[in-house]
Amino acid sequence: MSQTNIGDDEVDIVIGALHADLTSFLNEWRPLFSRFHLIIVKDPDLREELKIPEGFNLHVYTKSDIDRVVGSSYTAINFSGYSCRYFGYLMSRKKYIFSVDDDCIPAKDDKGLSVDAVDQHITNLATPATPFFFNTLYDPFRKGTDFVRGYPFSLRSGVTCALSCGLWLNLADHDAPTQALKPGHRNSRYVDAVLTVPARALMPVSGVNIAFNRELAGPALFPGLRLAAEGKLRWETVEDIWCGLCVKVVCDHLGLGVKTGLPYVWRNDRGNAIESLKKEWEGVKLMEEVVPFFQSVRLSQAAVTTEDCMLEIVALVKERLATLDPVFARAAQAMADWIKLWKAVGSGSGSSRPSNG
Amino acid sequence: MAAPSSTATPLLKDELDIVIPTIRNLDFLEMWRPFFQPYHLIIVQDGDPSKTIKVPDGFDYELYNRNDINKILGPKASCISFKDSACRCFGYMVSKKKYIFTIDDDCFVAKDPSGKQINALEQHIKNLLSPSTPFFFNTLYDPFREGADYVRGYPFSLREGVPTAVSHGLWLNIPDYDAPTQLVKPLERNTRFVDAVLTIPKGTLFPMCGMNLAFDRDLIGPAMYFGLMGDGQPIGRYDDMWAGWCVKVTCDHLGLGVKTGLPYIWHSKASNPFVNLKKEYNGIFWQEEIIPFFQSVSLPKDCTTVQKCYVELAKLVKEKLGKVDPYFVKLGDAMVTWIEAWDELNPAGGSAKRPNGTA
Secondary structure (H helix, E strand, O other): OOOOOOHHHHHEEEEEEEEOOOOHHHHHHHHHHHOOOOEEEEEEOOOOOEOEEEEEEEEEOOOOHHHHOOOOOOOOOOOOOOHHHHHHHHHOOOOEEOOOOOOOEEEEEOOOOOHHHHHHHHHHHHHEEOOOOOOOOOOOOOOOOOOOOHHHHHHHHEEOOOEEEEEEEOOOOOOOOHHOOOOOOOOOOOOOOEEEOOOOOOOOOOOOOOEEEEHHHHHHHOOOOOOOOOOHHHHHHHHHHHHHHHHHHHHHOOOOEEEEEEEEEEEEOOOOOHHHHHHHHHHHHHHHHHHHHHOOOOOOOOOOOHHHHHHHHHHHHHOOOOOOOHHHEEEEEEEEOHHHHHHHHOOOOOOOOOOOO | OOOOOOOOOOOOOOOEEEEEEOOOOOOOHHHHHHOOOOOOOEEEEEOOOOOOOOOOOEEEEEEOOOOHHHHHHHHHHHHHOOOHHHHHHHHHHHOOOEEEEOOOOOEEEOOOOOOEEEOOHHHHHHHOOEEEEOOOOOOOOOOOOOOOOOOOOOOHOOOOOOOOOEEEEEEEEEEOHHHHHHHHHOOOOOOOOOOOOOEEOOOOOOOOOOOOEEEEEHHHHHHHHOOOEOOOOOOOOHHHHHHHHHHHHHHHOOOOOOEEEEEEEEEEOOOOOHHHHHHHHHHHHHHHHHHHHHOOOOOOOOHHHHHHHHHHHHHHHHHHHHHOOOOOHHHHHHHHHHHHHHHHHOOOOOOOOOOOOOO
């Protein structure tokens, strides 16, 4: 049960449809989704008609909508594959967005009870994050726990949480080499914790199961780092990892929080790690440059909104990464285009640094 | 790639000492007997040295009371607290082993959700013997645990990890709250079993609780000084906190890891919150200055050993925190005394120069 006052009408659930038949997916999620507005974005590469069961309050966007809204002015942005969901983020007008891959279904917790992923994400976003000092009992705002001895009192009010990263049971989000090495490995450990990722600590954000505050994080979630041979399996992408690093750097600079942990979703088995590895190893190689780059990013005092921060990051990508690989030059262009597109089409004016920041 | 740990955890019975501070009795050891009996115990008896503390039969131990501490350290004994469990760090100093596990005498064996008794020591050993990952956060927690691994996006060049210096365990039942929180929530009990071990990222400070703690003495021992607390001091119940902040800054500087999470122990006794409030009172105000101090500490490149880092820290404590209260000048001096005493009792280890002011 959510301890918050967030109305259902403040939430959009955005699904990127990489599969045409969403019947069983939506039916599995029906008890949790039926009271919310859904935005379904069809992968522009998908030829077949979408099959969507009755009884949902939803809006469907397809290639023609994308072409109409985006037009030909933003050529660096490619919404195909997993990136189609970002069009949904652009079109949404709600405060919070929950997004989950279309090969995931609700999970059960360690007591066998069904996990309400939407409710947990909303709770994570609506309660403060605590990035400046680590609480050893994890999220102090969860019921039954608190700040521990030694936690400075001045830091106990916390900061706004901009991003909530959930986890996965069954097929965890490992990269292809890892899964290929242990083909039978499935995640069965249910860790009953939510925690704030500390300030200045970076992490790989998986797009499989996330939720965010649209005004604060929206401008930093976009189709940026597109691999040359990017495919329709998560093993063949790193676009979400790139966005997550942008979001974390922005949040650290603006004094916002990122939480990780609950909720879990159940991720169905799909694809073949070895096949993906043969086809796409570029992502793994690029991380070696990407992570040190983001660890070295320092933003100026003048950057007080997410958009400001993103524009500074664009400049740094052009300066330091673009020469290493053309994929980074394209990412920088995509980022710059996205900010323009967000300003033109997305609502809201982005986040501001708190006045005492 | 994270290595699967399907082999049995080594006992390390000749490489690990269990340090227990006590002022009353050691009855709690009976419950721990199946897990602790193979190990050597170092009992640090606080309070009245004329009292006899009975150690249950069958344990191999050495016991030190205040008279022993004074005899062994002479004038340097001034750095060891009296009437506070901070005195336990004397046990770290006299140990000759590589690893230390320390536990409070009101901590018992906990049960996991399946009802099985938790061998806390075994989990600490697992944590210490596997690498930490402080440079990039793994969202599936410790990738070296059985059944876990690194997630997509984690750079391969960072997957070897770094040596683990500290394993910080948690507590079911009575949580480690400060006095104000205890007063507001006297009935709150920690019933949530979180099945995770994780590395605390580099650059992040945390409140280190000494109730259920293990560390690699060779890697970080000299930084585990539990400060000046208790009798004759303006503060108490900040011993482990102080050690934790010094330890984390040192580990971050030297590229060592600190893990937190499992194992759980069952904490049975809630101390009196009014007594606690009197002890913690200054700490609650001072920590507002202390935390920014530790967050901004930068140790010079030539601090290549724990002792050098610690002596430099002591200097900075006196310089920067001395203005908060003269206690910190005394504490800085005690930190230096501690290192001198450590090096005297542990001559083979460490390459620290005599802390005579030059780094």
